[in-house]
Amino acid sequence: MKEKLWIRSLQGYEETVKLPTRFKHLQLKKLSFGARACTLQFEYDSTLKDDILISEDMMKLLSIPHDRQLHVFVHSDVLDIGPLIGIFTAGFTESLLRPIGERSLFFAKFLTMEKSIGVNAFVFGAHLINWSEGTVEGYFYDEKQGWSKRMVPLPHVIYDRLPNRKTENHAAIQKIKQRLKDEYLIPWYNPGFFNKWEIFKSLQTEGSMKHYLPETIYQPTFLDIQRMIDQHKHIYIKPANGSLGLGIYQVIASSTDHAYYCRYRDGEENRLQKFTSLKKLIQHLFKGKSLQNYLVQQGIHLIRYESRPVDFRIHTNKDQDGKWRVTAIAGKVAGKGSVTTHLNNGGMIKTLEELFPEQKKRESLSTRMHHSVLLLSKAISASTEGIVGEIGFDIGLDKNGDIWLFEANSKPGRAIFSHPKLKMADRLSRQLSMAYAIYLTEQGVDQLEAQYQ
Structure with missing residues (x-):
């Protein structure tokens, strides 16, 4: 049982709770808040509808806030107020x-x-x-x-x-x-940062997910990198546990001058260097260091906005019913000469309306993106240890209209919400980050109830 009630102070009583009469059949004996519970007297009042009255001594003992709407959960003979x-x-x-x-x-x-x-x-x-x-x-x-x-x-x-x-x-x-x-x-939700390679490995085992994944090799050898650049002409070398776009190298093979170009972030600057061979490029960047903590990934020819590559940040959250929902979609346009679309590298945020003025095309793409990330969210949460309640996806859209997964983040940054037209999405994603706790609390109560039966 779960309801949302106003928590009010009960004057002139001690160790007492007053509830609407619809609770009378439950034979309650204890009141709990968070991990603390106490035994007290329950009374029932036909004039109460959406209020629960708690004597001041109990409010203070359990640290329950006054004049607030909270949820009440029932298991066995316990009335649980929360979630805290x-x-x-x-x-x-x-x-x-x-x-x-x-x-x-x-x-x-x-x-x-x-x-x-x-x-x-x-x-x-x-x-x-x-x-x-x-x-x-x-x-x-x-x-x-x-x-x-x-x-x-x-x-x-x-x-x-x-x-x-x-x-x-x-x-x-x-x-x-x-x-x-x-x-x-x-219950502890969003308990760890994702490992990029572990996520890709788990999705590769899902037949319906494979087409979202660019070719990726963990701990690549020089021969792996050579084969991938020969095949795709465009690759990324990135840390397996990186974040914020740090330490990423974009490598492009040029057929016109038979050279290799590398774009990367160096401190506060975006750098572009030319090398006569792939071997010299790798030696210069890694100086003989092992690539055991890196992965190499197929480059995708992304759609562009004003001649700059665009990818998408999509947030998904579980709601108070434990269901995945898309809470935000925004385009990220790469800064001039940047290897990534991060704002701190000169990137900028654009809404789907700004990128796709044509309504029919925009709505079709939005529907496809919603479908894709909800499937990915379910697959990732099912294969990840612990309770996953939110994911931030970095998604690519190539010139053929195909959708690609670049990264999934368990603790996504919120830079996209700096855009003034994403205020509602910002609010919704924050609401659901908290509302999911209602579902987890209810699940915990149901498990306790099952133990008593």
Whole structure:
């Protein structure tokens, strides 16, 4: 059972909850919020419709917020209020104005979604957990009052927003994540950065997914690179665990002057170098270093906007029913001389309307893209360890109209939402990132209910 009710304070009572009479048949005995529960008196009032009244002492004991719409879940004799969502990250400061440094605004935007979807959310890190009490000192955000800290029980669900692979792989972080999952059975969604090669390998086994994949080789030898450049005339060499377009090399074989051209980012500059042989190019770029952490990928002849290559960032999210939905599509136009379409390399964001003014063509493409990324989302989440709740796809469209998958990201950046016409998409993707926790909480309650039966 799941409902959305207003949480109100009950004056003049202790250890008491008042509910609408439709709850009377449930024989409730306990009230819980997050990982904490207590036994109290349940009363039923025919005048209540969409409210639940909780005595002040219980509100304080369980740290339940006042005058808020939240969901209530029932399992056995327990009424569970929530979901209480903990957004787990690192990089905290001592400042209450900017508690997570430069990313404070990023997290504040997520937390402003909580009231509209009926959840209670906070940001926390490993150092804020009190294991002996089963509580956490969370950072909450209010649009009027700003940031505040409050002690709450450990959450129903944890949304992983660790900033990078180095932090994620730290032994202490791994230990804490495992303890919260094993000892407290807290669902943890988006638990890790994707490995590009592992994603490609899993999709290659899906017959219906293969046509989306450019030819890709992990840990390539020089002969692998030679064969691919001879066959495709255009390849990319990229880190298997890279992000933000860093460390990517575009290699093009020129038949007119029998040379090889390499385009890459060098600090703040886009570089283009010419080499008389592929061997000299590889030696110059990697200086004898192994390519064991790289992959080589077939280049695709992308559509262009004002003579510049275009690819697409598409966001998908699971919603509060656990279903995949497309929340945003935007074109990314490469900067002048750039190897990628990232904004920090001079790229720019365009809507589908700007790229495809013809409505019929635009709608046809949008339908095809929706279909493709939803299939890819289901395949990736089914083959990935842990709970995947959102994916950011980098998708290519070639001159023949074929769709290609370049990358899938489990913690996608949000640069496309700087475009003024993507405000609604920005809001929807943030809403669903939080709303998925409702589904996970309900699933957890259903599992507990099954144990009692």
